[in-house]
Amino acid sequence: MNTAVARAGQEGPLLTVEGLAISHGAVPITTSLSIVVERGETIAIVGESGSGKSLTARAIAGILPPGINAAGAVTLDGMPLMRLAERELRKIRGFRVSMLMQDPFTMLNPLLRSGDHIDEMLRGRPDFASRAARAAEVKRRLAEVGIVDEDVARRMPFQLSGGMCQRVALAAALARDPELLIADEPSTALDVTTQAEIIRLLRRVQRERHMSLILITHNLRLAFSTCERIYVLYAGSLLEVGDGAAVERQPFHPYTLGLLLSEPPADIRVPRLVAIRGSVPRAADVIDRCGFADRCDWAKQICRASKPPLAARDASRFTACVRQDEIQGELDALRTAALSAAPITLRRDETEGPLVRVDALVKTFVGPRGRAIRAVKDVSLRIMPGESVGLVGESGSGKTTLGRCLVGLETPTAGDIRINGLAAADFGAMAKADRARVRQTIQMIFQDPYSTLNPRHSVGQALSEALGASAGATGPATPERIATLLAEVGLSAAYATRRPASLSGGERQRVAIARALAVKPAILVCDEPVSALDVSVQAQVLNLFKRLQAEHGLSYLFITHDLAVVRQIAERIYVLYLGEIVEEGPTERVIGDPKHPYTRRLIESIPRSANQDAP
Amino acid sequence: MKGSSVVVFVMRRFAVAIPLLLIISFGVFALVHIAPGDPVRSLLGARASDPATLAAIRERYHLNDPLLVQYFKWLSQVVQGDLGVSIQGNRAVTSTIADRLPVTVFLSLMSTVLVLGVGIALGAVAAFRRGTRLDRAVVMFGVVGISSPAFVTGIFLLYVFGSLLHWFPIFGPGTGFLDRAWHLTLPALALAISVMAIVVKITRAAMIEELDRDYVTFARARGLSSRRIAFAYVLRNALIPVVTAAGLIVVGIVAGAIYVEVTFSLPGLGALTVDAVQKRDIPTIQGTTLLFSVFVVLVNLAIDVIYTLIDPRIRFGRVES
Incomplete structure (x- = not known):
């Protein structure tokens, strides 16, 4: 595996992490992690939010935030990093270990030109003493990360796109030629097509430099397609470690399997996603038992008796599931069943008129210095009663603006919107009764449920307010009606007394859905409703959307950038690009046989592993 | 361009x-x-x-x-530079103001340098040593300073450093640069202490916020020297809110100079204004008021310009949101 390019002929792995336990005061965040990275190897640390993956990365680089402590040993090429003084560590960071972070827009100093981020890394080296030599090197480094436009070095970070910023940041991180790069969710904050570019770039740079790479991600599919070894981290402990291809073929831990199955497949539509129930616990709450036991279908007494250690199952595979050998057959069977599920086709009565009709919609915003920004240009679409329609596009495509126009949060510049036959382009110009009728027909679900719930109101108050606004509401909402509404979204009546702050992301989104359902709408406009959620929770919420559609004949306009999500929920898709619909049609056809080059690019950017590529 | x-x-x-x-x-x-x-x-x-x-x-x-x-x-x-004639001495208001101006300008400038220099330094030290005793001492000093008016601090300083220790003169504006600086040290200090807490607090809060930023973490992860991080990353970004507040602070100092000049019996514009108010010398009041107002407007203008110079986001105008 390690070819002759390996540096200076050292032996053994480049990085060894042993018993790394991170804690915040007395509260544990991770328990005794062990990680090995060979020279030139790419590993992934996969975990959902709260798994401790980012702090693990920062502990390795020795830059934990104040108040967070780490115990254990991090050894780089024989050097005990955790015992080195800050001054010694500074000679290692950048030169031997470097890091790339998630948000391209906050990673660069807003007051420095993008080229200066690379320039400052080169200062102090004798061969780059002159300004001209550094400028030439900055140009060369930017070219390495695919930036050939020389003007980029002179621009300020805020003048660059997210993908550009991420490239500049990568060039800065690599400017001192480190042997190990830790990339913490380097593509998550980017658009789908840019994500794929950045990951390809990372892999290319890693191969060319024969550098070791630790990829921190929540996306199992991305990990499989990029990395040789996978570390699955959950609530602060490693649950499964192994060769990427082998783990993908046959996961040994119920959590890994659950994560795999929760991730909606982009290539087929399954009747129901296999969701993991509940949500990720805090590491401190599961310190003395298997962290996954409460969400596991196979949990027994033994799982809760003590924290199961990571144990070897074969040469390169480790699992923390004590029951792995007993349940492996069941795990495999579940996997096969989920994958072989027949695609479902929905038929509907086409005699009714469309529920929502949008004709030649235009929305123009006034930008800085009076420039007109055309967010939506001439968009027409139809949504039939009971139909679930996907609106796919990246940031800047105008998809959110379109959704907001439908629910009257924006007034279109031109064009017509008809909801249930009522003209609803300009909510301000509508008769009061019509406006009330339209609001009871169409409701919106937002990406961030937390910001749409008043933090001072309990769930019950939020719902009773919404119930009060529903058609024919007489008197205050009764606790029974609130309980029914909560049951509708899979929450118990006890949730009525809780406040948004004490709910998990998935629970908040359920409450937001319940609130939208209170007026018994015919259609929900859902703007990226699951993209802020953890994969395992995302599957639950998607299943909820599916169930509600089946039970109530609800229509959806599902606004998303995620083709896999839209595949699971939408019957028909509109692809929006720069404010225009470039392709539309039944989901199966658009994803299976895309006609427009942009749609093709979107589909190509879905990470695929070697296994999936094989026939 | x-x-x-x-x-x-x-x-x-x-x-x-x-x-x-x-x-x-x-x-x-x-x-x-x-x-x-x-x-x-x-x-x-x-x-x-x-x-x-x-x-x-x-x-x-x-x-x-x-x-x-x-x-x-x-x-x-x-x-044309004619502000009328003072009712007291039948003297042109402009020439009275011209006589008194140097002391006030010297005092305000000295005080501003003290406030910004010492205030930003203290705020930075407190932020880097956040949670330590030093941090708490700095914050406490600021609170005591801001809660005692400049004339109280002035009298205290006069008593300790003027009467008791005889380090500084207790009277008069001095002549020549060094002598004047020596004479105006206590007044400038009294003035500075009364507003320094604002600078210390804003600097400290801004620096603490900056220390938590992704780009600071990223800079550390790339192994940049702590000096480079402290100045080019943390301090430079933290100065943006400080500069915004600096406008208010300079205006506050000039307004505070009125009390301090009276406390230290300095022949400045503040003392002139107080005197004019007592004597109902309307042309003089008009003259000094106009001067102060123009000064406030110009300071705000200067702050806006400095602001665009240090924050390129304003200069270039955001291309997109």
Whole structure:
């Protein structure tokens, strides 16, 4: 595996992490992690939010935030990093270990030109003493990360796109030629097509430099397609470690399997996603038992008796599931069943008129210095009663603006919107009764449920307010009606007394859905409703959307950038690009046989592993 | 490209400042009429009220003209540097102000340098040593300073360093640069302490926020020296809110100079204003008020310009949101 390019002929792995336990005061965040990275190897640390993956990365680089402590040993090429003084560590960071972070827009100093981020890394080296030599090197480094436009070095970070910023940041991180790069969710904050570019770039740079790479991600599919070894981290402990291809073929831990199955497949539509129930616990709450036991279908007494250690199952595979050998057959069977599920086709009565009709919609915003920004240009679409329609596009495509126009949060510049036959382009110009009728027909679900719930109101108050606004509401909402509404979204009546702050992301989104359902709408406009959620929770919420559609004949306009999500929920898709619909049609056809080059690019950017590529 | 956009910005801000200055000047002009009693009497002061003098005053201040005409005539005189004649010594207000100005300018500048220099340094130290005893001591010092008025701090300083220790003079403005600096150290310090807490607090809060930023973490992860991080990353970004507050602080210092000049018996503009108010010397009050107002407007203008120079996001205008 390690070819002759390996540096200076050292032996053994480049990085060894042993018993790394991170804690915040007395509260544990991770328990005794062990990680090995060979020279030139790419590993992934996969975990959902709260798994401790980012702090693990920062502990390795020795830059934990104040108040967070780490115990254990991090050894780089024989050097005990955790015992080195800050001054010694500074000679290692950048030169031997470097890091790339998630948000391209906050990673660069807003007051420095993008080229200066690379320039400052080169200062102090004798061969780059002159300004001209550094400028030439900055140009060369930017070219390495695919930036050939020389003007980029002179621009300020805020003048660059997210993908550009991420490239500049990568060039800065690599400017001192480190042997190990830790990339913490380097593509998550980017658009789908840019994500794929950045990951390809990372892999290319890693191969060319024969550098070791630790990829921190929540996306199992991305990990499989990029990395040789996978570390699955959950609530602060490693649950499964192994060769990427082998783990993908046959996961040994119920959590890994659950994560795999929760991730909606982009290539087929399954009747129901296999969701993991509940949500990720805090590491401190599961310190003395298997962290996954409460969400596991196979949990027994033994799982809760003590924290199961990571144990070897074969040469390169480790699992923390004590029951792995007993349940492996069941795990495999579940996997096969989920994958072989027949695609479902929905038929509907086409005699009714469309529920929502949008004709030649235009929305123009006034930008800085009076420039007109055309967010939506001439968009027409139809949504039939009971139909679930996907609106796919990246940031800047105008998809959110379109959704907001439908629910009257924006007034279109031109064009017509008809909801249930009522003209609803300009909510301000509508008769009061019509406006009330339209609001009871169409409701919106937002990406961030937390910001749409008043933090001072309990769930019950939020719902009773919404119930009060529903058609024919007489008197205050009764606790029974609130309980029914909560049951509708899979929450118990006890949730009525809780406040948004004490709910998990998935629970908040359920409450937001319940609130939208209170007026018994015919259609929900859902703007990226699951993209802020953890994969395992995302599957639950998607299943909820599916169930509600089946039970109530609800229509959806599902606004998303995620083709896999839209595949699971939408019957028909509109692809929006720069404010225009470039392709539309039944989901199966658009994803299976895309006609427009942009749609093709979107589909190509879905990470695929070697296994999936094989026939 | 970059230079011209700054020039355009300054011109635009200047254009906005002009109507503001006009409104202020009108307010100052109206003082004569707002003051209780007959404007002629106000302007007469202690002089004998024989008909010839009254007529001369009416002529001098155009009191027989309609109000707006009076205003424009007055304004054109002001623009030419004629602020009228003080009722006390029959001296031109401009020359009185010119006599008193150097002390106030020296005092305010010295105080501003102290506030910004020491304040930012203390705030930075507190932020880097967050949660330590040093941090708490700095914050406490700031709170004590801001809660005691400049004249109280002034008297305290006078007593300790002037009367008890005899390190600094207790009276007079001094002559020559060094002597003046020595004479004005205690007043400048008293003035500085009263507003320093604002600078310390803002710097500290901004630096703590900056220390948590992704780009600071990323800079550390790339192995940049702690000096480079402290100055080019943390301090430079943290200065943006400090500069915003600096406008208020400079204005606060100049206003505070009035108390301090009286406390330390310094012959500055503040003392002049207080004196003029007591004597109902309206031309002098008009002169000093106008000067202070123009100063406030100009300081704000300067802050806006400095702001665009340190924050390129404003200079270039965000390309997209």
